Amino acid sequence: MDKAISRIELAFFQHEKILVYGDYDVDGTTAVATVYAFLRKLYSNIEFYIPHRYREGYGISMQGIEYARDNDFGLVIALDCGIKSIEHISAAKEWGIDFIICDHHLPDAILPPAVAILNPKQADCPYPYKELSGCGIGYKLISAFAQKRGLPASEANKFLDLVATSIAADIVPMTGENRILAFHGLIKVNEDPLPGIKALITLSALKEKLTISNLVFVIAPRVNAAGRMDDARKAVNLFIENDVEKAAAIAAVLHADNFDRKEIDSTITQEAIVLLQNDADIAKRKSTVLYQAHWHKGVVGIVASRLIDKYYYRPTIILTQSNDKVAGSARSVMGFNVYEAIHQCKDLLENYGGHFYAAGMTLKTENVKAFQERFEEVVSKTIRPDQLVPEIVIDSEIHFSDITPAFFNILKQFEPLGPENLRPVFLARNLLDNGYSKIVKEEHIKFSVKQGKYGPTMSGIGFYMAEKFPVIASKKPFDIVFSLDENEWNGQTSLQLKVIDVRPGSN
Numbered sequence: 001m002d003k004a005i006s007r008i009e010l011a012f013f014q015h016e017k018i019l020v021y022g023d024y025d026v027d028g029t030t031a032v033a034t035v036y037a038f039l040r041k042l043y044s045n046i047e048f049y050i051p052h053r054y055r056e057g058y059g060i061s062m063q064g065i066e067y068a069r070d071n072d073f074g075l076v077i078a079l080d081c082g083i084k085s086i087e088h089i090s091a092a093k094e095w096g097i098d099f100i101i102c103d104h105h106l107p108d109a110i111l112p113p114a115v116a117i118l119n120p121k122q123a124d125c126p127y128p129y130k131e132l133s134g135c136g137i138g139y140k141l142i143s144a145f146a147q148k149r150g151l152p153a154s155e156a157n158k159f160l161d162l163v164a165t166s167i168a169a170d171i172v173p174m175t176g177e178n179r180i181l182a183f184h185g186l187i188k189v190n191e192d193p194l195p196g197i198k199a200l201i202t203l204s205a206l207k208e209k210l211t212i213s214n215l216v217f218v219i220a221p222r223v224n225a226a227g228r229m230d231d232a233r234k235a236v237n238l239f240i241e242n243d244v245e246k247a248a249a250i251a252a253v254l255h256a257d258n259f260d261r262k263e264i265d266s267t268i269t270q271e272a273i274v275l276l277q278n279d280a281d282i283a284k285r286k287s288t289v290l291y292q293a294h295w296h297k298g299v300v301g302i303v304a305s306r307l308i309d310k311y312y313y314r315p316t317i318i319l320t321q322s323n324d325k326v327a328g329s330a331r332s333v334m335g336f337n338v339y340e341a342i343h344q345c346k347d348l349l350e351n352y353g354g355h356f357y358a359a360g361m362t363l364k365t366e367n368v369k370a371f372q373e374r375f376e377e378v379v380s381k382t383i384r385p386d387q388l389v390p391e392i393v394i395d396s397e398i399h400f401s402d403i404t405p406a407f408f409n410i411l412k413q414f415e416p417l418g419p420e421n422l423r424p425v426f427l428a429r430n431l432l433d434n435g436y437s438k439i440v441k442e443e444h445i446k447f448s449v450k451q452g453k454y455g456p457t458m459s460g461i462g463f464y465m466a467e468k469f470p471v472i473a474s475k476k477p478f479d480i481v482f483s484l485d486e487n488e489w490n491g492q493t494s495l496q497l498k499v500i501d502v503r504p505g506s507n
Helices: 002-013 026-040 062-070 086-094 134-149 160-169 176-191 195-204 212-229 233-240 244-277 297-310 338-343 365-382 405-412 466-473
Strands: 017-022 046-049 073-079 098-102 116-118 288-291 316-322 325-331 351-354 358-363 426-433 438-440 444-451 457-462 478-489 492-504
Touching: 002 073, 002 098, 002 116, 002 134, 017 026, 017 062, 026 046, 026 073, 026 134, 026 160, 026 212, 026 233, 046 062, 062 073, 062 086, 073 134, 086 098, 098 134, 116 134, 134 160, 134 176, 160 176, 160 195, 160 212, 176 212, 195 212, 195 233, 195 244, 212 233, 212 244, 212 297, 233 244, 244 288, 244 297, 288 365, 297 316, 297 325, 316 358, 316 365, 325 338, 325 365, 338 351, 338 358, 338 365, 358 365, 405 478, 444 466, 444 492, 457 478, 466 492
Parallel strands: 017 046, 017 073, 073 098, 098 116, 288 316, 457 492
Antiparallel strands: 316 325, 325 358, 351 358, 426 444, 426 478, 438 444, 444 457, 478 492
16 A cells, blocks of 8 residues: 555656546446546546446456557556456556556466555455455545545545445445445435435435445446446546536436346347257256357346346356457356356456456357356366255244334344345245235235234235245245335335245245
């Protein structure tokens, strides 16, 4: 950190041009907006750069390095990327461009020749918390810079709503420092959001207090849509815009991008299902790797997740053509390290990177078939049979009579919730339909159920569970797995069940 701060101060002193560089996803764009907006108040000779998803791919691109060279940038601050970009950062160094890397991805044994690397996952890093998001590390950088300059902590903390958004969207553990940053970030989101975040909240028509779940399912998709459908610079421009009307106009574009994204990913998912249904060998496999040149690169990760959730529960990679290469996204199942499996196929790949449960890669078109076979071979050898069966982890069995406002208030103290600090999941047995349960919008179930013949009654919602309705309508006892939620209607707040699964009664 000392090296990073000193190098930025040197750039200020020498009037060097600074380029803030970051990936096109939520973590990358929030990180760039945070560092760029903070430094821009102190120093005017600064720009930001987001690689184009389709022309450049993720991470540090040669096009980005050449942009820095051709426009006389002396310092690049790389956020949420760079830890594996040895070749490109070496080229930059030869051209007299220094790099500060702020990344949270797992480093290799050999590190890029940067003047400073902020990554708590480095082998020799004593930083006590290892799971910060990319934006979280960017926030640490500006916090340290504010401290060095004698600026109030509020100058860095004004970006905590962006930090919370990155923590939620990047699926990092909701433990330790992340939980603290998310807690204070949610206060900022709800009480004093940046104009861009406020514009997205307004467009989503959310009325209730925002939670981590809202950030994941409402805010993050609209931010991600910018890079998926077009150019992620729009997302950064939204976050750094201080004019409310201009922010609203940019947010409207992202909102429209997200609508287009939904239609495209639905179409591709259906095409993928047809491919799988027409494959006689599909049932024998332990992995899914599908390739179609015309699929939209921006949604392949979403399609991989949908296939796992709804159709074939196994490690899944969706590939498509991107310029003269094939690019794809991988998603995994509980407990299986998909990044490590891809790593074992690295001789067939041009580039790759990612996490335990999600990764991306590029390869030559002629290597697709060999990659499909190798990935299947690696997964078959390393995955356990139980990892191919979807699992619901239940925290406790509970009786409806125990579900009180006081009990729910205790549960709320566990918030913010997320990976490694998940929302508690409960099992209730011996339930009966009250006669008011129904299918809504052809896909979802609105529950009204009681426990035992004369027991307490609860209402709830089960999204995309319409095929389970015969179990409820059978007039026989059934069991449900659920989490607890609050429902606001006409100014009244009540507890409701968010149903995860239903089965015929086990008693």
